[in-house]
Amino acid sequence: MNINTIDTLRKLNIEAVAALLGMEIIRHRARCFNHDDHHPSLHFNTRKNIWHCFVCNIGGDVISLVMKYQNSTFVDACRWLCQAFGIDDNETIFKNLKPTKHTPDMTLKPTTDIVSLHPSMVEKSLSSNSVFCRSLVSSGLLSYSRMQNATEVYRLGATRDGGVIFWQINRHGQVCDGKVMHYGADCHRSKERMPTWVSWMMKHRFRSMPADTRTAKCLFGLHLLPMDADADDVQIAIVESEKTAVICSEIITLQAIEQVCNIGVETIIPDVVWMATGGVGNLSAELLMPLKGYKITLFPDTDETGTTYNLWRSKAEEIGKTLGQRILVSNILEQNATEQQKKNKIDIGDLFCS
Numbered sequence: 001m002n003i004n005t006i007d008t009l010r011k012l013n014i015e016a017v018a019a020l021l022g023m024e025i026i027r028h029r030a031r032c033f034n035h036d037d038h039h040p041s042l043h044f045n046t047r048k049n050i051w052h053c054f055v056c057n058i059g060g061d062v063i064s065l066v067m068k069y070q071n072s073t074f075v076d077a078c079r080w081l082c083q084a085f086g087i088d089d090n091e092t093i094f095k096n097l098k099p100t101k102h103t104p105d106m107t108l109k110p111t112t113d114i115v116s117l118h119p120s121m122v123e124k125s126l127s128s129n130s131v132f133c134r135s136l137v138s139s140g141l142l143s144y145s146r147m148q149n150a151t152e153v154y155r156l157g158a159t160r161d162g163g164v165i166f167w168q169i170n171r172h173g174q175v176c177d178g179k180v181m182h183y184g185a186d187c188h189r190s191k192e193r194m195p196t197w198v199s200w201m202m203k204h205r206f207r208s209m210p211a212d213t214r215t216a217k218c219l220f221g222l223h224l225l226p227m228d229a230d231a232d233d234v235q236i237a238i239v240e241s242e243k244t245a246v247i248c249s250e251i252i253t254l255q256a257i258e259q260v261c262n263i264g265v266e267t268i269i270p271d272v273v274w275m276a277t278g279g280v281g282n283l284s285a286e287l288l289m290p291l292k293g294y295k296i297t298l299f300p301d302t303d304e305t306g307t308t309y310n311l312w313r314s315k316a317e318e319i320g321k322t323l324g325q326r327i328l329v330s331n332i333l334e335q336n337a338t339e340q341q342k343k344n345k346i347d348i349g350d351l352f353c354s
Contacts, residue, residue: 009081012062014049020084020281021069024191031194032056033069034204038192071197071215084281086314114214116174117198122167125157125178132156132164135187136247141353146250154221154246165198166242166278169223170216171290177215179242179278189243219287221245221275225294235272236296238283239348240308244299245276247349280308283315285322292323299348302333302341309334 015025023030029040032053041055052059058068066077081087128134128151136142142150150156157165159180168176178198182190202209220242225234239245252272277283280301288296300312309331316327330348337346344350 005082005087006063006078008087009063009078010061011049012081012085013046014051014062014065015044015046017062017065017081017084018044018051020279021066022195022279022281023069033194033196034058034200036196037194070217071199073214079286080281080284083284083315083318086318114216116176117178117202117215119173119175121178121198122155122157122169122175125159125165125167126151126155127158128156129162130156130158130164130183131162131185132181132183132187132243133158135183135185138185139187141187141247142250150246150250153224153249154242155223156246163193166220166276168218168220168278170218171222171225171227173223176218179220181242183243187243217278217282217287218290219275220278221249221273222290224273224275225291231293231295234294236291236294237272237274237299238288238296239274239276239299240278240280240301241347242276242278244347244349245274247353249274252348252352280311283312283319285319288319288323288327293325295328296325297328297330299330299332301345301347302337303345304339304342306334308345 015028018025018030023033023042025044026040028044028046030042030044031037031040032042032055034053034056037055042051042053044051050059050061051065060068063074063077063081066072066080067074070077070080072080128147133147133151133156137144137147155167155169157167157178159165161182163180163182165178165180167178170176180196180198180201182193184190197215199209199213199215203211203213219238225236237248239248249272252274277287283298298312298316300308302309309329313329316329320327333342333346333348333351337351341350
């Protein structure tokens with residue numbers, strides 16, 4: 001990656017980048033991801049294309065925003081931006097990338113090796129008593145028994161204040177990290193509280209982990225693919241949100257897809273493992289590398305313009321070249337969702353629950 005590429009990344013619309021990261025922006029403000037923010041204290045200066053939190057007193061450019069939000073390095077942040085916005089980098093040797101003199105100080109701090117969290121954290125948090133789990137049952141989306149099964153399968157955790165913990169566990173059983181999210185009784189994500197990473201809480205709230213500790217990220221549900229799984233017998237279905245993966249794993253079968261859509265779906269076989277990227281912009285070759293050789297179908301959310309579908313289809317082509325295989329992108333929503341459903345930006349789970 002050369003200096004011109006870095007300059008291009010820094011010129012990306014900072015609010016567009018924030019939206020891809022999953023931040024909700026209202027009048028150039030958003031709730032800060034670096035602290036428990038109930039009133040938007042993070043401000044975007046669109047003229048200078050920078051961000052700043054008035055509570056944490058931190059901020060910077062587009063690259064630093066990705067670094068801080070994802071707890072990643074300068075290199076990883078640049079790689080994510082290139083993949084998210086389809087920027088072609090002619091020099092792909094990221095390991096040789098060095099920050100420029102304009103790089104904020106926060107990018108120059110040394111980091112430790114990537115570590116995993118202790119498995120006991122998952123076991124101690126295991127519970128279907130989160131508002132998320134209870135709302136899935138009360139709304140009729142899942143029966144109590146199915147919710148209990150999903151909790152056990154995906155190792156869902158619960159916090160004392162009703163949040164759900166979507167643990168990211170890799171195929172080796174290592175706990176990469178955990179995303180804490182809060183939902184309302186209507187089963188919709190709370191707009192009052194931003195998602196928080198367990199590692200961030202350990203470093204900044206409980207001080208039980210060094211501040212420069214790095215944790216990896218992986219697909220939610222990756223642990224469901226056993227090490228000795230036969231690639232010919234398993235179909236990987238990837239959606240955006242963890243909530244969708246949980247719901248789909250319990251209600252969607254080959255027969256259900258054919259019945260709802262009134263079409264044959266040759267790309268989906270009965271033994272489906274549902275996984276989630278955790279965000280529309282998180283889809284990358286690095287994230288899907290553990291699935292190399294498996295049959296992968298992406299299920300993007302829908303919208304009025306087909307933006308998400310086209311973005312994931314473009315990414316699928318790029319990732320497919322890296323993995324050396326074809327990655328399918330389902331157009332079920334594009335073909336079967338109503339105009340109102342597209343306006344509501346539904347996902348595959350919403351289609352089958354409607």
